[in-house]
Amino acid sequence: MGSLVTALASFCDIKQRGGLWFVRIDDIDPQRADPKGLEHIKKSLMAHGLSGDGPMDLQSHRQADYASARDRLADFCYFCNCSRKQLQGMSIYPGSCRHKRAFTADHAVRIEVDDERRLFLDQYKGECAFVASEHFGDFTIWRRDNLVTYHLATAYDDGLRHSHVLRGDDLFEMTAPQLYLMEKLGLRPPEYTHIPVLTFADGTKLSKQTHAPALSIMKPEVNLRNALRFLGQQPPNEQFTVGQWLEWAIRHWRLEAIPHTLAPFSQSDHQ
Ligand SMILES: [Zn+2]
Missing domain, CATH: 3.40.50.620 (HUPs)
Structure with a gap:
């Protein structure tokens, strides 16, 4: 869910300006390369309608x-x-x-x-x-x-x-x-936007290392609505399809609505 929140935010932010969205995989370390993980990312992005405007870029x-x-x-x-x-x-x-x-x-x-x-x-x-x-x-x-x-x-x-980089605040120090x-x-440096990352109630970031549950692709429309809710975008209580959610999200996107601390993730948010 953490990666979906950030991916969705960067997608909406650039699409609302009429820009193109690219997906890059930072896989420079062969020791940490994980072909299964890469497949999962591809499938998950696709299920949530988040396809890049161009081939996926692999740093490796x-x-x-x-x-x-x-x-x-x-x-x-x-x-x-x-x-x-x-x-x-x-x-x-x-x-x-x-x-x-x-x-x-x-x-x-x-x-x-x-x-x-x-x-x-x-x-x-x-x-x-x-x-x-x-x-x-x-x-x-x-x-x-x-x-x-x-x-x-x-x-x-x-x-x-x-021209624009939107990523999680956990990468701010890298900037x-x-x-x-x-x-x-x-x-020429891009325009940067660092947004808060999704955490558990104790403040730890959701990641594989902290045993965050893998995002299911069975109900992507529910995931999208939840991600928008974490991002403070106040999604309506509708049964939209993936495409409709993305359309809604781009049209209503407000960077300033993102809370400085996202509501903590709990197991009940997991589908
Ligand atoms: Zn030295």
């Missing part, structure tokens, strides 16, 4: 593009082989490897950040500010095991291809480092 197919993005950042980057143990307890990397500028295998690639104050506007949260050196410090754009990091892959894709990368890559 674009490693070569990410590698060229990494190379474009070379002037700002250095190689780091600090172990997890060495970094333990540090919230900000102290830059111990900044002198390692020549390519070295089995090293992660880190970007050196500055201490300029930057601003951005979030359509839901308002104006936000960050100072890279204070908020996150030098961060990894390429992993030691030769894979792109989530930050670089997402910054590159969003900056290159998307500043991603904006930093887009700036260094000369990409």
Whole structure:
């Protein structure tokens, strides 16, 4: 239900403006790749009428593009082989490897950040500010095991291809480092909207890790109505079809109606 709420919100928000909606799967880590999970996502989106305006984009197919993005950042980057143990307890990397500028295998690639104050506007949260050196410090754009990091892959894709990004507030912290990368890559950042995520009554986010029940596709119209209710959109008490619910949702969509804390999810909301 948590993913449906966010997917539906981003769908309505862009469709109301007459835009196109794209689905991207962030599957860059082969160790965490889950073909069954991917099939389930596809089926579930389809059952709820949420089909993208174009083929589903898989990040795992674009490693070569990410590698060229990494190379474009070379002037700002250095190689780091600090172990997890060495970094333990540090919230900000102290830059111990900044002198390692020549390519070295089995090293992660880190970007050196500055201490300029930057601003951005979030359509839901308002104006936000960050100072890279204070908020996150030098961060990894390429992993030691030769894979792109989530930050670089997402910054590159969003900056290159998307004009609007609406996602859950659990990803808000990712925005500043991603904006930093887009700036260094000369990409135009999208307009951001971060909305509250669905949680259990104790405040934990609904996810596979927290044993949220998998969304059933048996009654998608009921799920859509529930998702709209969580989003504060006040859906009418009607027996609409999936198509009618989406039509209603786009027509009546109000970002400002989303409550700052969504009503907690309970088992009775599960069909
Ligand atoms: Zn290091």
